[in-house]
Amino acid sequence: MDYLLHIAILSSIYSLAVLGQNYASGYTGLISINHGAFMGIGAYAGAILLKWYGVPFPVAFLAAGAATGLAAWLLSFPLLKLKGDSFVLVSFGFSFIAFNLFLNWRGLTNGALGLKAIPGPELVNLLDNTKIIFLAILLALILITLWGLHKILQSSYGVVIRATRENQKVTQIAGHCTDSYRRSVFVLSGVITGIAGLFLASYISTIDPTLFNYHLSVLLLIMAILGGLASLKGSIAGATLLIVLPELLRFLGLPNSILAESQQISYGLILILLMYYRPVGLFGTYKI
């Protein structure tokens, strides 16, 4: 039971992060490979405040969102000038730069040793069946995010951002400042993913830079593509599937020494098969 709860919580955290990824990549066509870095920024910002300054969880929540939003806003200036393959490359580069920062800004992040004993939400500490409460908070947050994104996408704003994905020039000619639309999308997507990072930090309570290297960024993009770009339910399906599938490998009786590698290989295979047979993913509506 505890194990199932653990899987459910991890799936929820990643679902939230992938919702952020998909909002940028699926609906607005910003194929970024840096959302793992955003998760890291949210996680570190929240964890530092929770651990060293003892702030209440809601404050850390806001701070994680703000820190990631700021990072996404700053990154958007060079990034949004680029298109296609070069956009992908520079965003990929940012996940390396962020990893370098996590690793080397020792005064703030404690370097390779990472931060330990990060407190969770107070409510959770007060009660016995803490994991259930944690999951409930997460699910509530996911529902709010789903509802919010749904509303945004139905509004005229949502129509414009999808238009920038299809053809930026035409949207500009139609009188929309596409850059500010895309920038706002990128920032909100970063905020959502950063908050997921905070939940990851306070759930596993120990973070170190290797958690947030480029592998995580790639994993989030794979989850979004597997579930389907430009599909909200797809984000949740993709994240859950990729959390559950490697766990199933555990039950195949593979020796521990090759478990991590075989999980990675299964990710790679999924990616290739997906791109080969169904580039739109499970529920996707947008083909890259």
Added chain:
Amino acid sequence: MQIILNGLIVGSAYALMGIGFSLIYSTVRYFNLAYGMVAVIGAYVAYTLMNSWSLNYVIAMLAGALVAVLIGMLSSSILFKPMVRRGGSSLVILVASFGLLIILQNISALIWQNTTRALSISDRILPGYNLFGLIITPNQLMIGAVALLMMLILELFLKKTRYGMAIRAIGDNQELTKVLGLKTEQIILAVYVIGTFISAISATLIALEIGIRPTHGVTLVIKAIIAAIIGGLGSIRGALLGGLLLGVAENLGIYFLGGQWQDTVAFTLLAVFLLVRPEGLFAKKRLVSVN
């Protein structure tokens, strides 16, 4: 000065990596991220041959490169070519090639373990040569000499032979080349062979400086991409200059900021070039974009 010399030497190996990447890119027009990993497998094979059969470095390097070529050809004909035929966009292939990269990287980790393997041209530690007050080690000499030799051969091949001319023609205009009756698919395969061959040579050379690790597949393909983009995709001379520039910038970065910021220096260089001069130093065309 010593830093700049070291940078130029490792840069010449990066340049080789970038040239191979650029060559492949100019004919197929997609980013193959598995490129660096295939080259690293070549270096691993060379390492194994040197250690278990005590082969000479150069022979082991060539044998490793042949294995890499085989993998490169297979990946092109089994995976990428059918995907292009099914109408996959360049982004779809980029993502798929990343999948291949992950698979190959983890298979290498299973075979050769997740540690750094050291490679040297000789068992003993040889003394360095003194060159106008600068020190150059035999390993470095090997890197510079082989890289230079490979580039000369490639340049002659592309400029003087019919095959080379066909490759450059595809780089200029693929449709027109097809209309003229050249077998483009066969030429693309040949480009994969050449590109993978020189990339594996380059990876084995770089291994002399930094050893071999499964994760070097990512590192090397990124260096290749950066070198190729700085120089201008599709331009051999550009990739050469880009590689040298990257090598020097990295070594200066290590000297002034410390080795832990190496990736940051490399990617900042890439971002600056993409923003300020996206067509690179020598390119004929801008980087192909999706829109």
